[in-house]
Amino acid sequence: MAEHQELTKTTPKEFALATLGGLFAPALAIFLIVMLVLSIQSRLGEQDAEAIADKAVRERIKPFGVSVALDPNVPRVEMSGEQVYNEVCANCHGSGALGSPKHKDAGAWSKRIAQGWATLLNHALNGFNKMPARGGEPDLSDLEVARAVAFMTNAAGAKFEPVLKKEVEPTAAELARGKVVYAENCASCHDSGVTGAQKLTDAKAWEPLLKQGKDYLYAAAIKGTLGGPAKGGNDKLSDADTRLAVDYMVDVARISVAQAAKAADKKAAK
Ligand code: HEC
Ligand code: HEC
Structure with a gap:
């Protein structure tokens, strides 16, 4: 009997270890679950942030005069050159990103302006190297793009009218x-x-x-x-x-x- 008791008797040290283990196992499990939930949430959060940013951009560049219900009978009112610049072009031209000629930097624009209106408009409409067609906003009309080109180039010393010259077909x-x-x-x-x-x-x-x-x-x-x-x-x-x-x-x-x-x-x- 005495021998048997010896075997099962837990020492205070063993008792302490067992207690700690019993306490920490669930705590660890809870910790891992919390981490998992947090990581899922943060991933969802990123997607939400993207969706919201995307919606915000669409909202901002939505042409003025279009009713919220997008009534097809309401005529679309074209944005001014300055509005188009602020909403779309400034993303790059405001800072000179990707090597774009910076707004109001006459030095950066002078050679480009010398190419003439038709070339500048053509490059803005159809893209040119890293310059995306219509500044990457396909919903902009030709006239809106033309106005933005005139707005930017005139701010750098040009005197362009935002005209859309149709190519004259040969006889x-x-x-x-x-x-x-x-x-x-x-x-x-x-x-x-x-x-x-x-x-x-x-x-x-x-x-x-x-x-x-x-x-x-x-x-x-x-x-x-x-x-x-x-x-x-x-x-x-x-x-x-x-x-x-x-x-x-x-x-x-x-x-x-x-x-x-x-x-x-x-x-x-x-
Ligand atoms: C994603 C960045 C970006 C956006 C947005 C952008 N541009 Fe540009 N743009 C550039 C870059 C880069 C160049 C220089 C391209 C080169 O010379 O290789 C450029 C050049 C130009 C030029 C000069 C082309 C030439 O022949 O020298 C015009 C005009 C122009 N952009 C108009 C616009 C207009 C108008 C908008 C807005 C509707 C716009 N850009 C939006 C990046 C951008
Ligand atoms: C000796 C050969 C030769 C003759 C003659 C010639 N071309 Fe070309 N042309 C070329 C070559 C080669 C290219 C391609 C150039 C390149 O890829 O930069 C080219 C390209 C062009 C292009 C496109 C420009 C570009 O960016 O590639 C046009 C437009 C053109 N030629 C017009 C003409 C006209 C108009 C004539 C007659 C008045 C003419 N060519 C006579 C060899 C010739």
């Missing part, structure tokens, strides 16, 4: 003249694609070029590019005739791009 006679100039001065490279010239039938090569707009293409053809000689290498060619050749090239290239898009649609439909 049939002009296209006919362009075709002749092209055949004499440009076809040697652009018919075959020799030396890397964009073939008129190469939709892939022309799609991005067409997006640059005609002002860019005229300038590229007249002044030359890295690979393309100025005026096709014929310095007697007038600027006007070079432009007509570009008009003709664009006309043909547009057909190539449209045909390629149609073919891709057909393939997708199959």
